[in-house]
Amino acid sequence: MGLIENLCVVIPAKNEERSIEEIIKGCKQYTEKIIVIDGNSVDKTTDIAKKLNAKVVLDPGKGKGCGIRVAKDHVSDDDIVVFIDADCSHDPNDIPRLIKPIQDGKADHVTGSRLLGGSSELHGGFDEFMRLTGSSFITFCINHRFKLRLSDSQNGFRALRGAVLKDLDLKENITTIEQEMIIKTLKKNYIMAEVPTHEYKRKYGESSIKMHKVFFRYIYSFVKYLYF
Ligand SMILES: Nc1nc2c(ncn2[C@@H]2O[C@H](COP(=O)(O)OP(=O)(O)OP(=O)(O)O)[C@@H](O)[C@H]2O)c(=O)[nH]1
Ligand SMILES: [Mg+2]
Incomplete structure (x- = not known):
């Protein structure tokens, strides 16, 4: 498969010098339009x-x-925008499958599902248990509110039309952005879809996200966007 017209890949990256090259090269199979959003890295991420x-x-x-x-100011309405993490948790080879429902005109926003595709990160310890339980509850509430059967509301690996991204008026500063994107997509009557994608363990280093610190923001933002 060669380059895909109108595909724009966005990679949020904070201190990912050990994995950024692999992920950019993987995405380059499909597009030259790659944007790295740098979270003020203090290593060689941006140089690479x-x-x-x-x-x-x-x-x-x-x-x-x-x-x-920030990404929305750097994409076009006609782009299919793919968000993929920089830590090698997501496989760029899944991109064609992820964007297909958009190319086929069957969806405006497609999320990769770890519940359908499996995860090497979501099981094991207490933090993982909390994450999986919490995210399953939030996904259930989203499904109940919009009469859907999504399986994953928290995956960072997703694709959406540029025009839709610009229309969502996103507000969250942390990873609560994932559920906000899905809830606002549905509230604005855009079509959501999901495809199985596997989540791998981050290849190097530590997660910058501490569940116990963000727990209340998850609850607050989910209630606010879903019900008000
Ligand atoms: N632009 C930007 N990217 C960030 C920031 N914080 C984290 N990231 C990136 O966002 C992606 C997801 O962050 P992770 O720390 O892997 O979060 P996670 O996937 O929930 O945690 P792990 O389970 O350890 O993989 C990675 O590519 C990070 O480098 C930030 O403040 N700004
Ligand atoms: Mg990660």
């Missing part, structure tokens, strides 16, 4: 990205969600 001809955009430093929100 620039060397590989990716566009590098600095975010205001408030978190991953803030980075995702």
Whole structure:
């Protein structure tokens, strides 16, 4: 499969110098339009990205969600925008499958599902248990409110039309942006779909997200966007 017209890949990255090259090269199989949103990295992440001809955009430093929100000013309405993490948790080879429902005119926003595709990260310890339980509850409430059967509301691997991304008026600064994107897509009557994608363990380093610190923001933002 060669380059895909109108595909724009956005990679949020904070201190991912050990994996950014692999992920950019994987995405380059499908497009030259690659934007790395840099969360004020203090390592070589941006140097590597620039060397590989990716566009590098600095975010205001408030978190991953803030980075995702910055992306909308750098994509076109006609683009199919794919968000993929920089830690090699997501496989760029899944991109063609992820964007197919949009190309076929069957969806405006497609999320990769770890519940359908499996995860090497979501099971095992207490943090993982909390994450899986919490995200399953939130997904259930979204399904109940919109009469759907989604399986994953929290995956960072997703694709949506550029025009839809711009129309969502996203507000979250942290990873609560994932559920906000889905809820607002549905509230605005756009069509959601999901496809199975596997989530791998981050290849190097530590997660920058601490569940116990963000727990209340998850509850607050989910109630606010879903019911008000
Ligand atoms: N632009 C930007 N990207 C960020 C920021 N914080 C994290 N990221 C990136 O967002 C992606 C997801 O962050 P992770 O730390 O892997 O979060 P996670 O996937 O929930 O955690 P793991 O389970 O450890 O993989 C990664 O590519 C990070 O480099 C930020 O403040 N700004
Ligand atoms: Mg990760």
